[in-house]
Amino acid sequence: MTVVGTLHALLGESARRFPDRTAVEEPGGRTITYRTLDALTDRVRDRLAHLGVQSGDRVGVYIPKSIDSVASIFGILKTGAAYVPVDPEAPPARCAYTLNNCSVKAILTTAKLESALRAELALLEASPALLVLPHDTPDFPLAAMLSAEDTREAAPASATVYPSSDSLAYILYTSGSTGKPKGVMLSHLAGTSYVHWCSEVFSPSENDTFSSHAPFHFDLSILDIYVPIKHGARLVLIGEALGKEPLALAQVIAEQRISVWYSVPSILNFLATYGKLERYDFSALRYVLFAGEVFPVPQFRAVKALLPHPRYVNLFGPTETNVCTFYEVPATLDPDRTAPFPIGHCCSHLRCRVVDTDGSVVTPGEEGELLVSGAGIMDGYWNMPDRNAEIFDIDPDGTRWYHTGDLVVADEQDGFIFHGRRDRMVKRRGYRIELGEIEAGLATHPSVREVAVIAVADPHAGTRIKAFLSAHNGEKLSLIQLKQFSMDKLPKYMVPDTFAFIDGLPRTSTDKIDYQALKAQA
Amino acid sequence: MEDIIRIVKEFILDKFLPGEDPAALTPSTQLMSSGILDSLATLDLVSFLEERFKIELEARETDVSRMGTLNDIAQLVQPKLPAGK
Numbered sequence A: 001m002t003v004v005g006t007l008h009a010l011l012g013e014s015a016r017r018f019p020d021r022t023a024v025e026e027p028g029g030r031t032i033t034y035r036t037l038d039a040l041t042d043r044v045r046d047r048l049a050h051l052g053v054q055s056g057d058r059v060g061v062y063i064p065k066s067i068d069s070v071a072s073i074f075g076i077l078k079t080g081a082a083y084v085p086v087d088p089e090a091p092p093a094r095c096a097y098t099l100n101n102c103s104v105k106a107i108l109t110t111a112k113l114e115s116a117l118r119a120e121l122a123l124l125e126a127s128p129a130l131l132v133l134p135h136d137t138p139d140f141p142l143a144a145m146l147s148a149e150d151t152r153e154a155a156p157a158s159a160t161v162y163p164s165s166d167s168l169a170y171i172l173y174t175s176g177s178t179g180k181p182k183g184v185m186l187s188h189l190a191g192t193s194y195v196h197w198c199s200e201v202f203s204p205s206e207n208d209t210f211s212s213h214a215p216f217h218f219d220l221s222i223l224d225i226y227v228p229i230k231h232g233a234r235l236v237l238i239g240e241a242l243g244k245e246p247l248a249l250a251q252v253i254a255e256q257r258i259s260v261w262y263s264v265p266s267i268l269n270f271l272a273t274y275g276k277l278e279r280y281d282f283s284a285l286r287y288v289l290f291a292g293e294v295f296p297v298p299q300f301r302a303v304k305a306l307l308p309h310p311r312y313v314n315l316f317g318p319t320e321t322n323v324c325t326f327y328e329v330p331a332t333l334d335p336d337r338t339a340p341f342p343i344g345h346c347c348s349h350l351r352c353r354v355v356d357t358d359g360s361v362v363t364p365g366e367e368g369e370l371l372v373s374g375a376g377i378m379d380g381y382w383n384m385p386d387r388n389a390e391i392f393d394i395d396p397d398g399t400r401w402y403h404t405g406d407l408v409v410a411d412e413q414d415g416f417i418f419h420g421r422r423d424r425m426v427k428r429r430g431y432r433i434e435l436g437e438i439e440a441g442l443a444t445h446p447s448v449r450e451v452a453v454i455a456v457a458d459p460h461a462g463t464r465i466k467a468f469l470s471a472h473n474g475e476k477l478s479l480i481q482l483k484q485f486s487m488d489k490l491p492k493y494m495v496p497d498t499f500a501f502i503d504g505l506p507r508t509s510t511d512k513i514d515y516q517a518l519k520a521q522a
Numbered sequence B: 001m002e003d004i005i006r007i008v009k010e011f012i013l014d015k016f017l018p019g020e021d022p023a024a025l026t027p028s029t030q031l032m033s034s035g036i037l038d039s040l041a042t043l044d045l046v047s048f049l050e051e052r053f054k055i056e057l058e059a060r061e062t063d064v065s066r067m068g069t070l071n072d073i074a075q076l077v078q079p080k081l082p083a084g085k
Helices: A007-017 A034-050 A067-078 A092-101 A111-123 A141-152 A188-202 A220-231 A246-255 A265-274 A297-306 A385-391 A435-442 A479-489 A515-521 B002-016 B039-053 B070-080
Strands: A022-025 A031-033 A058-062 A082-085 A106-110 A129-133 A168-174 A182-187 A209-212 A234-237 A260-263 A287-290 A311-316 A325-328 A350-355 A367-374 A392-394 A400-411 A415-421 A425-428 A431-434 A448-458 A462-471 A498-501
Touching (some): A067 A082, A168 A188, A188 A220, A260 A265, A350 A400
Parallel strands (some): A022 A234, A106 A129, A209 A234
Antiparallel strands (some): A350 A367, A392 A400
């Protein structure tokens, strides 16, 4: 097979090879074959092209995870534009900010989300075209919307655009330390080089069934969507609600005969703790892939005791590189092991190096920052030239090295060992959080005078977020009101677990917030 | 009913809202959309309900429509209790 350098070419190829196989399935709901999915995405392409969407544009996908959101993504790619997936569970103001930040030309959304989105976009004086999927339709809502649009005005057939592989394919927004999300720009080459690496390592086939647990605005979705599509395999979508129901989820994994599972470790821990896994047969499962946060070894053992057969692989990397290192957990684990697993060796489509604060490569065994270069790394952050100038080192031959901010030590046998972060970015249930974004959100509360947020490791709950607040007039605010306020301002996963009230924040001698002192209090 | 509400209220205040004024948590306070209970906390609450009241909850009973407030929870738990309690 010729390796075509765009992500949507993977769908075209599988539609030719496996037209009648199931491409995507919603548990308990609809399924779609490769042929039908390909045809549906052609219709999305035609409609968007008719709206003037073309190569170089961005289009938002603001739809709960579904066959329709998968079809929207491929339809957008077929116009040559890049897609911007936005969290349907996040506050509408944050979503509108994101979509407006990269000036999307159009947004696919649903009737349920439409009015709040329109109101927020109006505040930003943004007016992208909106394609709204109806609810309560016996058909696929996306197909129903396209038919309704066709009745109003036919969209002439357009050709699928195959832009050069260095063209922008998608933008994933991640937490930003200044309080605003930042857009990580990934090219078709970044996506396809990673997908081909996955093929090499996991040898998938059309007989595999992949899970899609992570939301589409999360970088785990790149493996979830494109690896099965490339191989003609079946993709089982785990929607937002099902993903949080361990009992129902366990049943779906077993009954759908999922063979490749990919999620953050906390979900595996949820499943082991609350999913009553002993009830079901998981013999189809051949790989359990995990990423996004450290998997505490005791929790890992509990999962492995319930699911002993599959191979377990730790995939590591920030959104900016997708996955850059990987480590397969040995089938037999040293019973005395308590230290977290290594993050492992550099993926073959990338190069890794470890440098000190001056940028010099350290000797093996010394701690330093992990830098990554190669086809899989991002182009940069959307519209942040200053940040982009800092985040890459450029070799004399033009090679760009991305500063991951991860502190690691190289071990000859196990590859890299993760030691921590250079900055205040933390992971909570796999979600990446800049603590500064939470602080910026809480600081907008009219009664809050000062705020500082820290993350505390908790053996049961993983990472817990603790906010320290001082209020004007020393008043004590209601916790329930503060939680509600946080829910309105921030994505759910950023809402602090606890709030503590103090008269004033501790300061260092240089008048910076003394986070170490706060951690000592926590 | 009132007993269930009182017991669950105590659990939530103790576990997820330490230091909150008990009067602020009413039988109709939204527990999930307000951020008081996230998905992990909800699972903890389900485990607590199952153990404390010796009942079994099915997956589809643990969503926001059945457990959105203390009132909802009491209505979910009450019919499952052995008769006479």
